[in-house]
Amino acid sequence: MTAGKTAADAEAEEELLRRLKSFEGRPAATAARAKDPVNEPMIRHWCEAMGDTNPAYTGPGATAPPTMLQAWTMGGLSGHTSRATAHDELFALLDAAGCTSVVATDCEQEYLRPLRPGDTVTFDAVIESVSPRKTTKLGSGHFVTTRMDVHANGELAGTHRFRILKYAPVAKRPPKPEAAGPRRPRPVVNRDNQGFWDGVREHKLLIQRCTACATLRFPWLPGCNACSSPDWDTVEASGAGTVFSYVVMHHPPFPAFDPPYAVALVELAEGVRVIGNITGVPYDKVRIGLPVRLEFLRVDDALELPVFRAEAG
Structure with missing residues (x-):
């Protein structure tokens, strides 16, 4: 029993x-x-x-x-028999x-x-x-x-x-009260990108480099998309980049975000492209070609994210 x-x-x-x-x-x-x-x-x-x-x-x-x-046996909404x-x-x-x-x-x-x-x-x-x-x-x-x-x-x-x-x-448990408003969604961390997030915790933006052909790649992948080699190491990005493309988010509203805000595809000096928020300027001042610099933004007590601040001038 x-x-x-x-x-x-x-x-x-x-x-x-x-x-x-x-x-x-x-x-x-x-x-x-x-x-x-x-x-x-x-x-x-x-x-x-x-x-x-x-x-x-x-x-x-x-x-x-x-x-x-x-x-062929289905009776549809009316069924087969009453x-x-x-x-x-x-x-x-x-x-x-x-x-x-x-x-x-x-x-x-x-x-x-x-x-x-x-x-x-x-x-x-x-x-x-x-x-x-x-x-x-x-x-x-x-x-x-x-x-x-x-x-x-x-x-x-x-x-x-x-x-x-x-x-x-199963009875649904009531959601835990948020201490200071809703939290940002958590990134999905797995064995293929664990090293990237380890670098973020150390305030480093790490880029994968194929040790067979030296091709840089981002986002992180288990193998080289140029030569298919599974072997790689990393290089640390300098942090310099420019806005390659961007969107301004107005809708839909989502807890923990305050639209409108700009999300950009940033081309790093190393040649790879990274998606991130643009800070330091109003959303309507973001432009293609805008110089930006990597920084790390703490969004809550357990999460820090790489973002890009617009360079002066």
Whole structure:
């Protein structure tokens, strides 16, 4: 028995699982009929949406893409029937147990024969399994797996297994109060750019240099984009540069930022280009070719960023 769970809780959980397990093997649909036969317009729309230009799906002798298997069984917004199904009963039981949210987790398909325009599609569905309670990051709940056998003109064409999680969502924690207003978004630091941010903490703007061909590169990359060598070292930027291009941000407003402000693509003296904020002049005075100098701006107690201050004159 887990900590915090009483004997009564454990008994209730066992009874719920017993009732859930009673749905295993129950049919969710029997000899249900697709609303439309397999048809070329629906195949065309599917292929256009997926960007699939395979010639097997057009012209005389066309077949439907195999992954459309479930599409022919869907009932649309109006569904297939107004009668309650085993699925409805199962989901009502889970809802009553607090598992009010649902997310699709995975599906498996097996193709036995191609579907062709004109085929009449029927299908049988069965609730294959209901898992014991599982705990996920979304919350705790039960995985429900449904198997659907799809027939074309009475011949088995494929099998579709669809698994969902019905769960009780984790209560959201209230956001921590900000001590001095909202914080800037944190940069994404990974193994490929860790050295750059280590340099920033030391007030250095480090540029990668390929040790095979001496090409400088920025932003940081795991390999040289000139010769593909994975070997590199760094050089420290002098800090001098000019505005190569820029934008003035007016919208949308975002916490921790105070628009309007200028963001520039700065060409460093070393030849690489870096994106950063322009300080020292009003946003409407930033111009292409404006000389700038690197400086480091502390935006809060845990974050310092490289920015560029406009040079006098």
